[in-house]
Amino acid sequence: MIRFLIILILPIIAFASQVQYLRWDGNSYLQFLQENHLPLKQLYYNLSGDNQRAIAEIQKGTHYQVLKDSNGTVEQVLIPVSDELQIHIVKNNVHSTFKLIPIISTTKQEGFVLHINNSPYYDILKDTNSRSLASIFLDSFKKSINFKRDIHKGDKVVMIYDQKYRFGHVFSMPKLLAAMVQTGKTKHYVYNFHGRYYDGRGHQLQGFIFIRPVKGGWISSTFSLRRWQPILHIYRPHFGVDYAVVIGTPIHAAASGKIIYAGWIRGYGNVIKISNGDGYVTLYAHQKRFKRGIRVGKYVKQGQTIGYVGVTGLSTGPHLHFGVYRYGRAINPELVVQKATKRLWGKAKKSFIAYKEKMDKNIDRYILKNTPPPVIKPFQSMCKLNISKLNPMESYHQQIQQRIKMH
Numbered sequence: 001m002i003r004f005l006i007i008l009i010l011p012i013i014a015f016a017s018q019v020q021y022l023r024w025d026g027n028s029y030l031q032f033l034q035e036n037h038l039p040l041k042q043l044y045y046n047l048s049g050d051n052q053r054a055i056a057e058i059q060k061g062t063h064y065q066v067l068k069d070s071n072g073t074v075e076q077v078l079i080p081v082s083d084e085l086q087i088h089i090v091k092n093n094v095h096s097t098f099k100l101i102p103i104i105s106t107t108k109q110e111g112f113v114l115h116i117n118n119s120p121y122y123d124i125l126k127d128t129n130s131r132s133l134a135s136i137f138l139d140s141f142k143k144s145i146n147f148k149r150d151i152h153k154g155d156k157v158v159m160i161y162d163q164k165y166r167f168g169h170v171f172s173m174p175k176l177l178a179a180m181v182q183t184g185k186t187k188h189y190v191y192n193f194h195g196r197y198y199d200g201r202g203h204q205l206q207g208f209i210f211i212r213p214v215k216g217g218w219i220s221s222t223f224s225l226r227r228w229q230p231i232l233h234i235y236r237p238h239f240g241v242d243y244a245v246v247i248g249t250p251i252h253a254a255a256s257g258k259i260i261y262a263g264w265i266r267g268y269g270n271v272i273k274i275s276n277g278d279g280y281v282t283l284y285a286h287q288k289r290f291k292r293g294i295r296v297g298k299y300v301k302q303g304q305t306i307g308y309v310g311v312t313g314l315s316t317g318p319h320l321h322f323g324v325y326r327y328g329r330a331i332n333p334e335l336v337v338q339k340a341t342k343r344l345w346g347k348a349k350k351s352f353i354a355y356k357e358k359m360d361k362n363i364d365r366y367i368l369k370n371t372p373p374p375v376i377k378p379f380q381s382m383c384k385l386n387i388s389k390l391n392p393m394e395s396y397h398q399q400i401q402q403r404i405k406m407h
């Protein structure tokens with residue numbers, strides 16, 4: 001309540017500064033700095049490898065905020081690089097600063113019931129306005145249901161998912177928790193358990209499977225969107241996995257696809273990106289060199305050699321940095337790289353059953369209430385707010401406080 005009051009009072013004591021809510025249009029970060037008269041050296045060239053790699057994560061379409069003073073000069077910038085972290089730039093005449101700080105977002109569990117009229121994708125999209133919800137639904141059931149053959153008009157769909165909100169707006173992809181499709185009297189269930197989809201018996205529904213892009217070696221660094229470095233007191237996220245192997249080891253395409261990037265990225269060195277379809281992009285960094293004939297636009301087959309392991313970019317030792325992106329967001333490659341075990345057993349099975357029972361109850365509750373789908377408002381490309389200078393700083397302080405609480 002008190003917080004709500006503060007927000008109401010702020011505009012009254014407002015300075016003439018404003019916060020702009022904008023959408024990243026796909027320009028380069030360097031261009032962004034230049035256009036806003038921000039120092040390139042302090043905010044780009046002199047940064048650590050970790051920070052430069054974080055910059056490479058800024059995705060087209062990301063919503064970001066710029067605080068400007070009464071003359072229209074940029075004072076602060078917040079740009080999300082993942083669901084968890086954002087770049088915070090503070091402009092200062094002497095020394096501008098660049099930091100990765102946590103994103104404050106709230107997560108709400110939501111769910112709805114929908115009756116099929118045309119097709120699940122079309123109906124979910126039409127009712128919610130959200131391509132994301134439609135996509136994750138399709139994705140979760142595509143291995144267990146034939147949408148054309150098995151689903152008919154009048155069939156019932158239930159979806160339960162976590163949705164993040166930032167500044168009151170929907171933020172990032174929803175995370176499906178469980179879903180159910182009732183066709184006639186048959187109920188089909190899907191459960192998202194630790195990032196993988198399972199049916200009601202705890203059998204993994206085989207998702208999109210990548211092969212390991214290098215042979216041998218070991219994983220020297222795992223995936224993390226929000227890794228805290230306790231000695232340096234900074235966040236050092238890691239947007240992929242590192243396979244430590246000797247220099248010159250061939251790198252294989254983890255899945256078939258089209259090469260969409262083959263070149264240099266600051267922090268990552270020689271990089272190849274492959275679009276693998278289905279919203280997936282794989283990234284192979286720090287390469288010594290690319291295999292002959294590898295260029296943008298070329299199609300490669302799963303397992304085909306695309307380059308060789310090296311130490312280019314800001315790399316600590318010979319390894320392949322392997323990144324997997326889904327709909328433009330980094331995901332944990334270990335969840336989609338082929339592994340032998342597909343069934344849960346022992347302790348994992350027990351905790352799966354507990355999770356399943358909880359979700360089944362939730363699904364029944366939504367059916368009982370017949371909760372309609374939410375309508376997601378589209379993002380307004382530029383919403384200028386005439387609010388106090390204090391506001392973004394206040395949110396920054398909240399974030400610092402949360403960081404202290406966490407560690």
Ligand SMILES: [Zn+2]
Pocket residue numbers: 221238240241242320321322
């Ligand atoms: Zn790495």
